[in-house]
Amino acid sequence: MAKILVIDDEESIRNTLAEILEYEKYTVDKAENGKKGIATLKKSEYDAVLCDIKMPIMDGMEFLDESTKLYPDLPIVMISGHGTIDTAVEATKKGAYDFITKPPDLNRLLITIRNALDKTNLVTETKILKRRVNKTKSILGKTPAIEKIKQTIEKVAPTEARVLITGANGTGKELIARWIHEKSVRGSHSLIEVNCAAIPSELIESELFGHEKGSFTSAVKQRIGKFELADNGTLFLDEVGDMSLAAQAKVLRAIQEGTIARVGGDKEINVNVRVIAATNKNLLEEIEKGNFRLDLYHRLGVILIHNPTLNEREEDIPVIAEKFIAEICEDNGIPKKEFTKEGFDALKQIKWTGNIRELRNVIERMVILCGSKISADDVFNNANPAARIHEGMNSVDEFEKFQEFKDFAEKLFIKKKLEDNNWNVAKTAQEIDIQRSHLYNKIEKFGLKRTS
Numbered sequence: 290m291a292k293i294l295v296i297d298d299e300e301s302i303r304n305t306l307a308e309i310l311e312y313e314k315y316t317v318d319k320a321e322n323g324k325k326g327i328a329t330l331k332k333s334e335y336d337a338v339l340c341d342i343k344m345p346i347m348d349g350m351e352f353l354d355e356s357t358k359l360y361p362d363l364p365i366v367m368i369s370g371h372g373t374i375d376t377a378v379e380a381t382k383k384g385a386y387d388f389i390t391k392p393p394d395l396n397r398l399l400i401t402i403r404n405a406l407d408k409t410n411l412v413t414e415t416k417i418l419k420r421r422v423n424k425t426k427s428i429l430g431k432t433p434a435i436e437k438i439k440q441t442i443e444k445v446a447p448t449e450a451r452v453l454i455t456g457a458n459g460t461g462k463e464l465i466a467r468w469i470h471e472k473s474v475r476g477s478h479s480l481i482e483v484n485c486a487a488i489p490s491e492l493i494e495s496e497l498f499g500h501e502k503g504s505f506t507s508a509v510k511q512r513i514g515k516f517e518l519a520d521n522g523t524l525f526l527d528e529v530g531d532m533s534l535a536a537q538a539k540v541l542r543a544i545q546e547g548t549i550a551r552v553g554g555d556k557e558i559n560v561n562v563r564v565i566a567a568t569n570k571n572l573l574e575e576i577e578k579g580n581f582r583l584d585l586y587h588r589l590g591v592i593l594i595h596n597p598t599l600n601e602r603e604e605d606i607p608v609i610a611e612k613f614i615a616e617i618c619e620d621n622g623i624p625k626k627e628f629t630k631e632g633f634d635a636l637k638q639i640k641w642t643g644n645i646r647e648l649r650n651v652i653e654r655m656v657i658l659c660g661s662k663i664s665a666d667d668v669f670n671n672a673n674p675a676a677r678i679h680e681g682m683n684s685v686d687e688f689e690k691f692q693e694f695k696d697f698a699e700k701l702f703i704k705k706k707l708e709d710n711n712w713n714v715a716k717t718a719q720e721i722d723i724q725r726s727h728l729y730n731k732i733e734k735f736g737l738k739r740t741s
Contacts, residue, residue, distance in 0.1 A: 290472045290635040291406050292316040292334065296326040296352065297341040297368070302391075306339060315398060323352030330356060335363065337386075337405045342369040342376065350383065362412045363403035368393060421724045428464060429612055432607030434597045436463060445592050446472035451544070452568040453529075453589045456596030458709050459646030462567040463527060465594060470523040475563055478522030481515050485536075486528035486713050493536045495552050498543075504553020516549050516560045529589065530570035530581060531716070540564075541585045564589065599641040599648060607633040609645065613652045614663075626656055635668035645709050650708075700735040703728070712739045 293315050297303045299457060301320070307317040318333070324347040326340065336652040338356070349367055356365060369376060379390040386408065387401050390675035428439060446469045454462045460621060462481070470480040488496050491571045495505075499514030515524060524530070530542070543549045548557045566589045575581035593623075599606065610628060619624050629635070629657035641647050659667045703721075710717045714732075718725040 290314055290316055291409075292318070293334040293402065294318050294320065294322065294326065294335045294338045294351070296320045296338065296344070298322055298344040298518060299674065301342075301518060302341070309395065309398070310402070315402075323347030323349060326352050327355055327359075330360065330363075336409045337402060338363060338365045339402075340365055340367055342367055342380070343371060350380070353380060353383045353385055362409070365407050366401055366405060374465075384424070386695045415623070426464060426467040427612075428461070428468060428607045430602055430624075432597075432602040432605050433610070434602055435605060436631065436664065437523040438594060438596065441592070441594055442468050442472065445469060447474065447738045449563055450591045451563065451589055451596060452565045452592045453572075453586075454565065454594045455572075456567075457598050457644055458569050458711055459644035460598060461645050462569075462596055463525070465494045466525045466527075466565045466567060467522075467595060469564075469565060470525075473523070473563070475522050478527060479519060479520035482525045482527060484527045484711070484713075486711070489715070490533040490536070494539060495674050497536065498549045498551055498554035502555040504551075508553065512538070513550075514549070516543055516562055519562045520560050523565060523737055526589075528568055529566040529721060530568035530572055530575055534580075534582065537582045537585050541582065541588060544585075544588050553713075589618040599644045606636050606648070606740055609648065610636055610652060611650050614656060616654045617649075617653050621656070623656060624661065626659070626661050626663060629701060631664070631665040632663045632668055635665035639668070649706065696735070699731070703731055703735065703736055707732075707737065707739075 293310055295303055295306045295310070295317055296319075297306070298321050303319045303321070307319055308564075310317045318329060318335075320329050322344045323340070326338070331340075335518070340349045341353055344352075349369070353367065356363065361384070362512075365384070366381045367377075368373060368391055369388070369634045370391035379463045380388050388406050389398060389401060428435065441466065452469060453468075454465050456462050467480060468732075470476060483496060485493065495512065495514070497507075497514050497516055499512045499517060500508050501506055502511045526540075539549075543560065543562075547561065548559055550557060572581050572586050572590075576583050576586060599609075607628070609634065614626055614628065617623075636648075643650070651668075655663050655667055655671050658671065706717050706721055707714070710720065714728055715725055718728040721728075
């Protein structure tokens with residue numbers, strides 16, 4: 290039950306308020322002045338405070354000043370028998386939750402307390418959710434390549450230098466970007482992410498720079514772009530190698546001049562943004578092909594960080610796997626499972642084409658399907674199911690009809706390509722040379738779903 294502190298120099302009023310609140314099943318403590326109230330607050334946690342204004346030693350306004358410095362989220366309801374509008378306004382400006390005149394109306398008092406407690410609960414829940422959302426996972430591993438990345442982050446993060454992160458899909462490029470942002474002076478501001486590969490080329494400029502109402506057919510209202518949303522923070526351009534040349538030109542201008550213009554608008558808007566970019570492509574090859582601007586490459590790549598594939602750092606696999614299995618068991622309420630030594634060795638023998646993302650998916654599969662000890666056989670039976678096609682007649686014998694085998698192989702192929710492209714359907718359809726609508730039909734037919 291909620292705990293409330295009542296502060297009033299008149300004993301009869303303290304006791305009356307306490308009796309009313311205790312009747313409503315609240316836990317109540319009492320103090321006779323502001324100084325005693327501050328001392329009481331420091332000894333215990335409270336969900337709300339009722340405080341008189343006119344008191345000796347330390348009055349209510351002084352208490353309000355002191356308590357809001359110590360406990361800024363604690364709702365404090367001020368009570369006064371000499372209440373005026375000016376007093377109420379002053380108390381509110383100083384941080385009071387509400388102001389009630391004496392003698393208080395019982396219904397008004399209880400409703401105010403209930404609303405104040407709701408605010409306390411919302412503040413607490415918001416903090417918990419923020420911790421969950423903003424919790425940046427550790428970069429796991431001790432191999433030289435990973436240690437070098439950690440050292441680079443420590444040196445680069447406090448600066449304003451732009452960073453270009455390269456590496457295959459699923460290696461954790463986003464995690465590196467998050468750590469750079471968290472450790473920078475911009476860490477208290479927003480990290481805004483844009484997946485350039487997932488946004489159609491005709492919409493990327495609107496996504497980045499925003500648009501004015503009526504600037505194109507579907508622009509029914511003004512939209513703020515990612516550059517503006519990231520003002521004073523960090524903009525993470527993921528898969529920047531897939532950005533159209535037209536958008537590249539505007540991004541280059543925004544970086545050079547620190548200004549943008551919304552689509553359909555002519556007003557110059559100043560933006561203070563640190564740009565971090567990532568790509569799974571070789572941008573130097575893309576430059577030679579005419580797909581990427583050399584000047585933008587030089588602007589983005591002040592600091593270059595290459596993230597190795599999982600197989601290039603196989604000694605880190607047991608550490609990562611152990612962390613994943615603990616997290617997955619905890620998230621799903623499953624008793625802790627663990628790998629045998631042979632299981633860890635088997636993980637290092639798998640070719641992880643999907644890198645860390647694929648490893649986590651496989652471990653989640655084994656946590657659900659396997660026993661408390663995950664063996665080498667469990668790993669080989671659950672990792673990279675496509676390999677089963679090549680294991681010999683035992684796998685083929687599972688299928689009675691050719692169409693069943695064909696569907697099995699087709700499902701594995703499409704799922705693998707979607708995972709490689711971070712479930713970008715348009716990009717996958719282009720890569721495997723089928724129509725996008727046809728690929729959507731296949732996804733629905735085989736019941737494919739994104740798992741990470």
